[in-house]
Amino acid sequence: MKKLLLIIVIILFGSIKGFSQGKGNSAVIFKAFENAFNYSNPALLSTYLADETYLSVKSEYSGYYSKSQAFYILQDFISSYAPFKIKFTHKRLDSSSPFAEGVLFFSLRGRRQRAKVFVSLEEQKGNFVIAQITID
Amino acid sequence: MNSSLQRVSLILFGFSIAAVISLRLFQPVRERRIRDEFVKLRTEKLFQKSSKANSLIQKEEAELLKNLNRIKNLFKHYLKSSKPFLMKSVFNETPKENLHSLAIWQGDSMIVWENNPGLSLNFKNDYLPRETFFSVRPLTASLAAYDTLRFEGKYYIIKLSKIVEKFYKIENDYFEPVSLNEKFSELLKVETNLIFNPKAFPSENKSVYSFVIYNNYNNKIGLLNFEKPNVSYEIKLLRIQTRKVVSVLLVFSFILLLIVLSSFFRKLNGFGKVTVLIFVAIILRYLIYYVNLVSNFFKGGIASPQYFSSRFGGGIARNPLELFITIVFGAVISIFALKYFRESPRDCKGKRKWLNILSLILISAFLPLYFRGFAASIQSFIFSSSLQYFSQNSLFPGWIKIFMLFNLFLLGAGFFNFLIIFVDYFLKSVIKYLNIKLKYSKIAASLILLFSFSIFNLIYPSLLLPYYLKLILLVAALLVSREVFSKSKINYWGYLYLLICASVFSLIILSSFSGQYKKKSLKLAAKEMDRPKVNLYKFWIKQLLKDARTNNSLKYSFLNGGNLNAEAFKIWSNSPFQKGNVPISVSFWDSTNKIIGLYSYNIYDSNNLDYKILSKVNNNKDTVFVFNNSKIVGITKNILPRRKKLTMIVCVNSRFNKITEPKFVTSRRLLNKIRIGEKDLFAFSINGNKIINEEGEFELPKSHIKLFKEIMKGKNEAWTELKLNGNSFLIYLHGVKERKANLIKVIGLKESDLSLSWFYFVKLFFYHSLIILLIVLSSFIFSVVKQRKVKFNFRGRLITAFLIVALIPLIFLASYLRSLTYLKNSASVRENLKEKTRMVISYLQSHWDETEPYKTLRDASDDLRINYSLYYRNNLIYSTLKKYYDIDLLSSLLNYKAKVNIEEQALTGTLVSEKVEKFNYSSFYKMIKIQNVPFVLEVNNAFNQILLPMSGSDFDVFLFGIYSIAVIITLLFSALLANQISNPIHKLTRAALAVGQGDLDLRISENYFGEIGELIKGFNLMIERLKKSQREITAMEREIAWREMAKQVAHEIKNPLTPMKLNVQHLRAAFNDKAEDFEKIFFTVTDNLIRQIETLKKIATEFSRLAKMPEATLKELDLTKVVREITELYADENLELTVTWKKPVIIKGDEDNLRRTLINIVRNAIQAKAKKIIFILSEDEQTFILDVKDNGMGIESAFQNKIFEAEFTTKKEGMGMGLAIVKNILEEMNASISLLESSAAGTTFRIVFPKNN
Structure with a gap:
């Protein structure tokens, strides 16, 4: 009996953890996204990019890019636009397609500017990955 | 000289390192100086920026005034000459720049104009003649000036404008961006804001500097605002500059160090040199990567990661330029290795047998991995790049693609270089142990190589390349290595075959991966169609509504009766909806809920919006509604708080649908970027028994519904093939749940037919051939310069002659056919437009309703499905696509050329070429009369699709494909013929040289016919006779020589013999006479005899010496x-x-x-x-x-x-x-x-x- 109870507890615990992990995963990704731009370190994002990510970055990039392309495009953007702060004004985590929207502050040729940022995730092999990034 | 170069390099190396150290050490000092002297520095910088800004504006003014002068002179000339149609001549001779517009008034009437929206209709006299000013229209700002002219009592005003700023942008190949503001930003290296209003006030923001723009008459015409230099930005600039300089110095120092150590390098043998070169290349490559040399100096274009990027090597190929540098290093090493291997052939004698066998096994084992690496590298050209190599019909693929093709070529060449080295080493090592004839031993060794390669390929097969392709590659390498390594002299043909093989095989592999990518593209297209967009669009709409509240141009237009249609267009064009081709409408409403401004793109039901919802919208809040999970409407009533009420509504349709707008406002389709051409794709949704066409021109028969449902039973996605309208399609099916309904999404891609595939391959090979030709020409020029003479042998001259004779007519014929096709297409367009015009005229004349003329005009367009425009007294009064005129993108004035043709030349109809942005189209204008009132009707092919039997690009595909086959056949036959003709001549030349060297034993084989055969026969006969006569002459000479010598000997011997005989006779006589002095006579005679014998001995010695061979000169x-x-x-x-x-x-x-x-x-x-x-x-x-x-x-x-x-x-x-x-x-x-x-x-x-x- 005790063994059975223990097994049930373990199973329940594992499910809850798995569920919360799935839920927490999207929050972790959005946090990683914020850190990548706040600290100008796109490597923080590289593990969360989908195999084919939709990117729309200013007027320069628009389309689906492989993981490595997406990584280097973001790296290129960060080095050119020198973003120093990103603020997500709205996040929706509890959905099959979580998303976050906000504002990115950057400095271009000495002048501080802002751009709209939208990030959405999709599920791939049981985990969330970044499917879409728009910075306009 | 080498040691002096090394000394200089050492000194420079020292200076470079010292410079790097001092830059780093003194960086904080320089930054502190900037901080301390910032006020003075800022003033200097502001002065510099102001001077630069001034120079730019003065340059623009000077150019404008120069053109104005020219036009005035031309116009004066034509007025004086009183030529007919002089206005047309003047118009035709104005500078052909899209951005310029010209207007000439005679009194108050405009007599000449160039149809460009930049032209102001009413002439305002706010400025003096030749004084420059900004002329602002809804979509553009122009720099303008006018001049006056009096001639024969008439007064003319000539006004010239040049667009300097476009307030809209469209992401497509037709849009021509123009921005004086951007020019200022680039020049001053700071973000600027250019205000085209002479009444604008300087900015109150203390961190912003307002530079007043004065014209050539020192009057204010505008304002340029930019951020004042600030300390942190200046320090950032300094750090960037320092980083750039340090990166260059470090790489430069390393190269200098290599030069200093080059003497050590020269002492190494070939193998050592190659090994050192590999290490040096790796270090240098990583140094370039580490100091970010490329990204410090290049941005965008070939340095953009979207065209290629790979994580290989930690990022040493993160864009096409980095890839190029990496490949060049590899190619250089391969060339060096090839050179070394060629010049020092392996003599395996002395090496241990087991070491040899081990190296052979290792090579066989390594080759499959080597092929795999090569295939994976080429695969990344497709899968890690957004470039499409096999889908664009135009002949010129663009510079970036050409650059990547060059990278592919270098990669192939490097791969082949190393491959033939491995192959040749293997063959020579095996042949050494085979104790059979050379010819058979080579074949045997080749078979052993293929066999051992196949074994290892079985052990670790790679799916990247099919086995048969690897075998063909290996066989090609065997043949090429034979040409490259067999002869002691450099065989340039061998290298040419190497380059051709490198190109052909790399393109074949690229093509096979491109085919594989099509499947992925189809899946991506499906993904794109299903991409959740509602939340994203809601977000964008909210931002648009928010930005409208700070849009000064919108407010100004609204308050001053400006063009709100144009404002709506600008908002759309600058929004992310534009580049995504999203169906959208942007509209403005006044307080009475009347629409006062609208621009819609690919959306036709925005007017069906139930405006009752307007009452549900809070005055102080932006509200977004979503209908049916696809239609998103955003409304704000709050654009001008506390002032006149202005409401903005944005309507977006998130469903993927067909584009029906003209090309010049359509962005590049995302599907194009996923490498699928529009014509090749279709997409349907199946909901129950209903088929909804989402994309493409094809009709899917209902009978296929059952088939697809059967395929999708129990699956979420599936692949299949289908034949539709005679074409084969690859189909991707996937299940989607939309609003509780289970849909099957069907997306199909047309398989390329053979002719198109051939065209794509040949097009790419053409560019590779150009590279090969360039290499061949460079080698030729290099050898001419080195040897100071042109060595162009007989075979080369023959091949060149054949090619010139064959190819030049081919080229002429091709360009003639091309011109003919384009002419026929133009004629076809003209006829088509004429026919459409005729249909519209016939309809209007038969259906005209005086009471509702506009209804008749609309009905004509709807019933006939023809888009047209109608002009009355040079002004547009109706157009089916009036929105482009309303927003001022197209001019509402009648095309001037058409006007002149119709009025002055009394042509009933005229075809005119027109342009909007860089989009060329043709318009047919015709004078018509409706109820005896003259109008001008216009129909064009920008708004009406005209299908040509063979479009320009289709013809190019056909022509290029056919002619490429013709060129290849010509090349092959030229080479064969030249070889056949020159071979015997070549043999004769060599034989003559050998005969000259004394070899009379050679014979040329008599396998030739005709004159050459006769010549060779004659030559062989000549050698035979020469040899015979040489033998005879030698024998005769020997005989003559011996006879002469015998005669000489006889003569010389006779001389002493006579006195000897006389002496003996004298002695005998004295003995017989018992002479008293017999003893004296005896000794005298014997003395004489001994002397004569000595003489005979001397003669014999001399002759013996003569018989010896002459001494050779050493x-x-x-x-x-x-x-x-x-x-x-x-x-x-x-x-x-x-x-x-x-x-x-x-x-x-x-x-x-x-x-x-x-x-x-x-x-x-x-x-x-x-x-x-x-x-x-x-x-x-x-x-x-x-x-x-x-x-x-x-x-x-x-x-x-x-x-x-x-x-x-x-x-x-x-x-x-x-x-x-x-x-x-x-x-x-x-x-x-x-x-x-x-x-x-x-x-x-x-x-x-x-x-x-």
Whole structure:
């Protein structure tokens, strides 16, 4: 009996953890996204990019890019636009397609500017990955 | 010279390192200086920026005024000449720049205009003649000036404007961006804000500097605002500059260090050099990557990661330029390795057998991995790049694609270089152990290589390349290596084959991966269609509504009765909806809920919006509604708080639908970027038994619904193939849940037909051929410069002549056909437009309703499905696509050229070429009368699709494909014919040279016919007779010589014999007479006799000395040079001659005799059926040892010790003096010759020369 109870507890615990992990995963990704731009370190994002990510970055990039392309495009953007702060004004985590929207502050040729940022995730092999990034 | 270069390099290296250290050390000092002296620095910088801004505006003004002057002079000229149609002539001769617009008034009437929206309709006199000013319209701002002219009592005003700023942008290939603001930003290296209003006030923001723009008359015409230099930005700029300089210095220092250490490098052997080169290349490459040399100086274009990026090597190929640098390093190493391997062929003697076998196994095992690496590299050209190589019909693919094709070519060339080295090493190592004839041993070794490769390929197969392709690659490498390594002299044809193979195989592999990517593209297209967009669009709409509240241009237009349609268009064009081709409408409403401004793109039901929802919208809040999970409406009433009420509504449709807008406002389709052309794609949704067409022109029969449902049973996605309208399609099916309904989404892609696939392949190969041609030309020029003469042999001249004769007419014919097609297409367009015009006229004239004229005009368009425009007194009064005129993108004035043609030339109809942005189209204008009122009707092919039997690009595909086949066939036949003609001439030339060197034993094979055959026969006969007469002459000369000598001897001997006889006779007489002085006579006579005998002895000695051979004259000569001359002499025989050393070897001897010696030995080897002769040099302290080794039949052991004897021969012909003479010649040179070994496998002669100490 005790063994059975223990097994049930373990199973329940594992499910809850798995569920919360799935839920927490999207929050972790959005946090990683914020850190990548706040600290100008796109490597923080590289593990969360989908195999084919939709990117729309200013007027320069628009389309689906492989993981490595997406990584280097973001790296290129960060080095050119020198973003120093990103603020997500709205996040929706509890959905099959979580998303976050906000504002990115950057400095271009000495002048501080802002751009709209939208990030959405999709599920791939049981985990969330970044499917879409728009910075306009 | 080398040591002085090294000294200079060392000094420069020291300076570079010192510079790097000092830059780093003094960086904080420089930053502190900026901080301390910032006020002064800021003033200087502001002054510099102001001067630059001034210069730019003055330059623009000067150009405008210069053009205005020119136009005025031209106009004056035509007025004076009173030529008919002078207005047209003046108009035709204005500068053909899209951005300029011209207007000429005579009094108050505009008599000349160029149809461009930049033109102001009403002439305002706010400025003086030739004074520049900004003229602002809804979508553009122009720099303008006018001038006046009086002629024959008439007063003319000439106004010229040039667009300097476009307030909208469209992401497509037709849009021509113009921004003076951007020019200022680039020039001043700071973000600027250009205000085209002379009444604008300077900014109140203390961090912003307002530069007043004055015109040439010193009047204010605008304002340029930009951020004042700030400390942190200046320091950031300084750090960026320092980083750039340091990166260059570090790389430069490393290169200098290499130059300093180059003497050590030169001492290494070839293998050592290649090894060091590899290490140096890796270090240098990583240094370039580490200091970010490329990204410090290049942005965008070939340095953009979207065109290529890979994580390979930690990012040393993160964009096309980095990839190029990496590949160039690899290619250089491969060229060096090839050069070394070619010049130092392996002599495996002395190496351990087990080491050899191990290396062969390793090569066989390595080759499959090597192919895999090559395939994976090419795969990344497709999968890690957004470039499409096999889907664009235009001939010119763009510079970035050409750059990537160049990278592909270099990659292929480097791969092939190393491959032929591995292959050749393998073959030579195996052949050494095969004790069979050379020809068969090569084939056997090749088969062993293919077999062992196949074994290892089975052990670890790679799915990247099919097995048969790898085999073909290997066989090609075997053939190419034979050409490259077989001959002692550089065989340029071998290198050409290498380059061609590198190109062809890399393109074949690229094509196969492109085919694989199509499946992925289809899935991506499906993904794109299903991409959740509602939340994203809601977000964008909210931002648009928010931005509208700070849109000064919108507010100004609204408050001053401006063009709100244009404002709506600008908002749309600057939004992310534009580049995504999203169906959208942007509209403005006044307080009475009346629409006062609208622009819609690909959306037609926005007007069906139930405006009752407006009442539900809070005045102070932006509200977004979503209908049916696809239609999103955003509303804000709050644009001008506390002032007149202005409501903005944005309507977006998130469903993927067909685009029906003209091309000049359509962005590049995302599907195009996923490498699918529009014509090749279709998409349907199946909901129950209903089919909804989402994309493409195809109709899906209902019978397929059941089939697809069957395929999708129990699956979420599936692949299948389908034949539709005679074309094969690859179909991707996937299940989607939309609003509780289970849909099957069907997306299909047309398989490329053979002709198109061939066109794509040939197009890419064409560009590779250009690269190969460039390399060939560069080598040719280099050799001409080096040798200071043009070496263009007979075969080369023949090939060039054939190609010129064949290709030039082909080129002319191709361009003629192309022009003809374009002309026919233009005629077809004209006829089509004429027909449409006729249909519209007929409809209007028969259906005209005076009470509702606009209804008739609308009905004509709806019923006939033709878009047209109508003009009355040069002004547009109706157009089916009026929105483009309303927003001021197209001019509402009648096209001036059309006006002149119709009015002045009284043409009933005229076809005119027009342009919007960079989009060219044709318009047909026709004068019509409706109810006796004259109008001008216009129909164009920008708003009406006209299908041509063969479009320009389709024709290019067809022409290029056919002509490429013709060119290849021409090349092949030219080479074959040239070879056939030049081969016998070449053989004759070589034979004549050999005869000149004294070799009379050679014969040319008589396999030729015609005159060449006769010539060769004659040549062989000539050699035969020459040899015979030489023998006869030699025999005769010998006989004459001996007779002369005998005569001489007889004569000389006779002289002393006579006195000897007389003395003996005198002695006898004295004895018989018993003379008293007999004793005295006896001694006198004997003395005389002894003297005469001495004389005879002297004569005999002299004659004996005469019979000896003359002494040879010994001079210093280069043995290597003589040996190489011999190998060149026999280069065309079916014989492989190898010289195993390269350095000069100086000995003392007679060059001609030595040459004769070696010719004799080579000739003997040829007669012994040898196919291969190797000259091997070795040396010891005192001597040079030359071994001449052949693989002929050998000498029988019974005869081996007699071969150097005079008159010994085993041949049917010959005197047997050859080797005897050779021995004599060498002995004269203090050298020796011996037979080292001889067997059925071959013979080796050893010649030993003393060193020239």
